[in-house]
Amino acid sequence: MNLGELREEVKARGYDYIADTRLNRWINQVEAEIAAEHHWPWTDTTTTGTAPLSITDLGVIVSVTDTTNDYRLERHSREELIYEDPDLDDAGNPIWYFRRGDTIHVHPLNTTATLSVRYHKRPTAITSDATQLIVPTQWQDLIVDGVVVKCLKDNDEYAAAMDAQSFYEAQVERMRNHYLSGDFATETITVTHFD
Numbered sequence: 350m351n352l353g354e355l356r357e358e359v360k361a362r363g364y365d366y367i368a369d370t371r372l373n374r375w376i377n378q379v380e381a382e383i384a385a386e387h388h389w390p391w392t393d394t395t396t397t398g399t400a401p402l403s404i405t406d407l408g409v410i411v412s413v414t415d416t417t418n419d420y421r422l423e424r425h426s427r428e429e430l431i432y433e434d435p436d437l438d439d440a441g442n443p444i445w446y447f448r449r450g451d452t453i454h455v456h457p458l459n460t461t462a463t464l465s466v467r468y469h470k471r472p473t474a475i476t477s478d479a480t481q482l483i484v485p486t487q488w489q490d491l492i493v494d495g496v497v498v499k500c501l502k503d504n505d506e507y508a509a510a511m512d513a514q515s516f517y518e519a520q521v522e523r524m525r526n527h528y529l530s531g532d533f534a535t536e537t538i539t540v541t542h543f544d
Contacts, residue, residue: 350489352376353478358493364500372496377474379495380482384408384472387525391485392469399463400443400455406470413446413453417462422446422455430456488524491517 350358356372364372384392388409396404397416413422425445430437434456443455443462453466472483484492494517501510 350486351479351481352475355482355489355492355496356478358490359496359500362493362497362500364497367500367503373476375496375499376482376492377472379492379499380472380475380484382495383484383488383491383521384469386521387528388469390528391483392471393467394470395465395467397463397465399460400446400458401452401460402464402466403452404466404468405451406473407448407451407453407466408469408471410448410453411467411469412465413455413467414465415443415455415459415462416465418442420444422464424448425456427454491520491524494520 352373355376356369359367359372359376385408388411392408393411396402410424413424414420415422420442422443423445425447427437427447427449430445430447437454437456437458439457440459441457443457443459443464445456446464447454447456453464455462455464470483475482482489482492494513498510498513498517501507501513
């Protein structure tokens with residue numbers, strides 16, 4: 350479903366009096382919450398470029414590889430690298446990478462080696478009604494369920510919101526079990542934290 354269709358689904362559950370801009374914001378929030386809940390196969394992606402490499406939807410980094418020199422880079426904190434090289438200006442083939450916001454930097458400094466970055470993407474905020482969400486179609490009702498929780502809280506219906514939240518969390522767990530079983534099982538990955 351696209352943004353407009355999801356918003357109509359929420360309205361069909363009795364929330365047609367809530368402004369579209371508000372529902373759009375909640376739909377985007379719930380999609381981001383679902384995406385952050387697990388390392389889903391549908392968020393796994395790869396991009397390439399040279400350092401410093403900015404990636405607008407950069408979530409959790411799985412790996413960074415220097416494909417020019419066929420070398421997998423290790424994560425290192427910027428602070429530890431500054432201890433060894435205060436200006437971070439030593440040049441050479443990259444051995445380490447560090448993250449500053451949505452940008453990946455390498456050390457030693459190198460702006461010509463091609464990097465391949467595998468990561469889990471963050472959903473970007475959707476504003477156009479025709480734009481599809483990244484959550485797979487068969488699980489998009491979860492977004493509606495999550496928005497309903499927000500609608501109930503907005504109406505001060507906290508008991509009903511807690512029940513709806515429990516149902517929503519059970520469905521997210523069901524989706525997680527689906528992707529962790531059989532053909533959808535994901536490999537073990539090392540999580541890279543923000544510096």
